[in-house]
Amino acid sequence: MAEYPRLLHTVLDTTRPRQLAEFYRQLLGLHYRPGDEPPTDGTADEADWLVLVDSAGARMLAFQLVDHLARTTWPTHEVPMQLHVDFTVSSRDELERQRGRAEALGAELLLDRSDDPDEPLYVFADLSGHPFCLFVA
Template sequence: MGEYPQLLHTAIDTTDARGLAEFYRRLLGLGYRPGDEPPAAGVPDVADWLVLVDSRGARRLAFQQVERLERTTWPEPGVPMQMHLDFTVPSSEELQRHRERAESLGAQLLLDRTEDPNEPLYVLADPSGHPFCLFVA
């Protein structure tokens, strides 16, 4: 027995499990856990729980279908963020490139803090409205 529990993956609620899984799969270069791949053409996609894994098969993110989800209003008050994901990139050039990639996949820019000399970053919202940060490591 281990001394501490081990983090398996982070699960994210969404009203579109497949859509959000696809967003993060493409953004992060992940793959589906065996059996979670999209169904063949013409077969309904009834998935309500999907898991993305890295190249070694380790679980990274999971997506749980929910009926409704109140989108955060951050940075405005009202509905707090509650949680967010942080992703790092190696340079300012890569920061801009990955912001553009994320937006092309459906992300929305919430905050541009790239002028901060100590920690340049972007805060974006994924297609379900969950905030995530991209910053230079």
């Protein structure tokens, strides 16, 4: 059988790698790859590349420093999304709980389709303006 490339992780550009990594670490219950943790000795955090892993150590998301990031204008297309991430939850109650968590962490609600009978969902922007969806699987 032929070998195929495997997805290692998804990389998000950001002007604030630590803040965006912290947002997703807390939202998704992930952990820093060893060596990517925030400094604890009072030194400045100058991270320009960070990786979050799951409990088994599999890479999930990475964050790359960029000097400038034009925020998407979605749902209009002057500045397209280019990429978004989808996350699922098990129930409508869990969808509402996770909406509250996302907003408490700083996410901005872009679209509320929670009343959709087939696929209730919310679309948010993260701290760097990247859209992501939370919906009932």
